[in-house]
Amino acid sequence: MEENDVMIDGDQQSTPFIRVGTTYYKIASQPQPDSSRSVKRLRWEKNTISFDFGKEYLRQIPRYNGFCTVPMHIGYRRDINGFYNIYEPISHQPSMGPWRNIQMLVEHIFGEQYEYGLDYLQLLYLRPTQKLPILLLVSEERNTGKTTFLNFLKSVFEDNATFNTNEDFRSKFNSDWAGKLLVMVDEALLTRREDSERLKNLSTAKTYKAEAKGKDRDEINFFAKFVMCSNNERTPVLIDPGETRYWVRKIEPLRNDDTEFLKHLRTEIPAFLGYLNRRTLYTRQLSRMWFKPEHLETPALRRIIRSNRNRLELELVEQLRDIMLSTENDSVSFCLNDILTLLTYSNVKAERSQIRTILQEYWKIYPVNNALTYQRWELNVMHPGGYSSTSHTGRFYTVTKSFLDTLGL
Numbered sequence: 170m171e172e173n174d175v176m177i178d179g180d181q182q183s184t185p186f187i188r189v190g191t192t193y194y195k196i197a198s199q200p201q202p203d204s205s206r207s208v209k210r211l212r213w214e215k216n217t218i219s220f221d222f223g224k225e226y227l228r229q230i231p232r233y234n235g236f237c238t239v240p241m242h243i244g245y246r247r248d249i250n251g252f253y254n255i256y257e258p259i260s261h262q263p264s265m266g267p268w269r270n271i272q273m274l275v276e277h278i279f280g281e282q283y284e285y286g287l288d289y290l291q292l293l294y295l296r297p298t299q300k301l302p303i304l305l306l307v308s309e310e311r312n313t314g315k316t317t318f319l320n321f322l323k324s325v326f327e328d329n330a331t332f333n334t335n336e337d338f339r340s341k342f343n344s345d346w347a348g349k350l351l352v353m354v355d356e357a358l359l360t361r362r363e364d365s366e367r368l369k370n371l372s373t374a375k376t377y378k379a380e381a382k383g384k385d386r387d388e389i390n391f392f393a394k395f396v397m398c399s400n401n402e403r404t405p406v407l408i409d410p411g412e413t414r415y416w417v418r419k420i421e422p423l424r425n426d427d428t429e430f431l432k433h434l435r436t437e438i439p440a441f442l443g444y445l446n447r448r449t450l451y452t453r454q455l456s457r458m459w460f461k462p463e464h465l466e467t468p469a470l471r472r473i474i475r476s477n478r479n480r481l482e483l484e485l486v487e488q489l490r491d492i493m494l495s496t497e498n499d500s501v502s503f504c505l506n507d508i509l510t511l512l513t514y515s516n517v518k519a520e521r522s523q524i525r526t527i528l529q530e531y532w533k534i535y536p537v538n539n540a541l542t543y544q545r546w547e548l549n550v551m552h553p554g555g556y557s558s559t560s561h562t563g564r565f566y567t568v569t570k571s572f573l574d575t576l577g578l
Contacts (some may be wrong), residue, residue: 183231188231194210194212195213207328208257211548233251236252242258261283261438264439274317282467290445291448293446294445300459301459302413303395303396307420313423319353319396325441325442330350331351338354338364347392351394352393386510407477409531410474487516489573497554500568502570509524511546528566532572536565
């Protein structure tokens with residue numbers, strides 16, 4: 170290929186320039202530190218092109234009405250109804266062959282959920298617009314292969330995958346990643362409530378406002394999937410009970426430390442993509458994020474949920490469980506003052522407003538509308554089980570054992 174040639178829709182084109190609307194761009198391959206190249210669209214002045222190549226050269230430059238982002242890996246098209254597709258083709262051509270090293274990596278990352286892991290990768294490749302869960306890989310230990318897995322995904326999807334920092338994710342300027350297939354964060358630590366809400370919303374959003382410095386915001390189709398790694402196993406992100414958008418895997422250390430492992434993985438990508446082309450999906454779509462949430466629940470997810478809860482909530486759960494266990498009841502009814510008194514005996518300081526917040530905002534449990542009679546439990550060391558009950562009237566709350574079990578606390 171000559172110096173000024175560029176590939177468009179898989180065909181060689183004689184000019185590296187395009188015109189989108191009334192603006193000219195040069196399509197250039199920017200060298201990267203790892204010897205790879207990244208496609209860049211650089212604004213180029215019309216007069217400069219004319220000066221370098223002559224006015225007649227401008228007639229050769231392909232013209233487009235505007236930009237669009239349509240992800241596709243098979244049968245890729247650059248021109249979509251007169252619009253320039255900024256989603257980049259991947260260079261790998263599916264083939265037959267072994268992919269033993271990739272299999273080892275996928276088995277290591279997904280463990281007993283190996284088939285789900287293959288489905289995740291297959292959906293990324295064959296159905297790039299399908300919403301998928303936020304994949305979070307955690308481990309306090311070193312040399313686990315988490316970062317290797319991210320680099321492998323980058324090697325597969327090339328310019329359609331990008332690495333972000335925690336600060337990049339929080340920035341309002343997002344045009345550099347809003348149109349990507351994969352947004353990957355190594356060393357993720359997104360512990361603010363606004364971080365968690367933004368991440369959850371983006372994982373299911375169909376459109377998003379892309380914004381660059383000095384430019385107007387532009388609404389685009391949003392199909393990015395988030396893959397994050399963290400050395401923090403307890404609080405890398407805020408995850409609430411009942412949350413179904415996360416897939417958390419605890420990764421064990423690698424048994425072997427092959428410094429050429431990533432190189433071996435890259436050579437096997439065409440064979441792996443060929444396998445994904447032929448493979449039948451192990452699962453069928455059971456939710457908006459494809460997988461049934463119960464199938465992706467792991468001890469690592471439950472650990473993060475538990476670690477994110479405040480101490481008062483944990484103490485409240487323990488107090489209610491203790492009453493049910495001691496009195497052999499499957500539910501407990503109480504007013505706020507009742508539970509405050511019981512927590513005081515456990516040296517737990519709390520206020521009515523704090524208990525009310527947990528019950529109504531976190532647990533979505535509300536008191537009865539009118540004052541009714543209920544059984545109030547009081548600590549009584551002289552009574553079998555340690556509790557005795559008396560009838561009282563009030564606007565009480567009721568918590569069941571089955572509900573506490575759903576909290577995972």
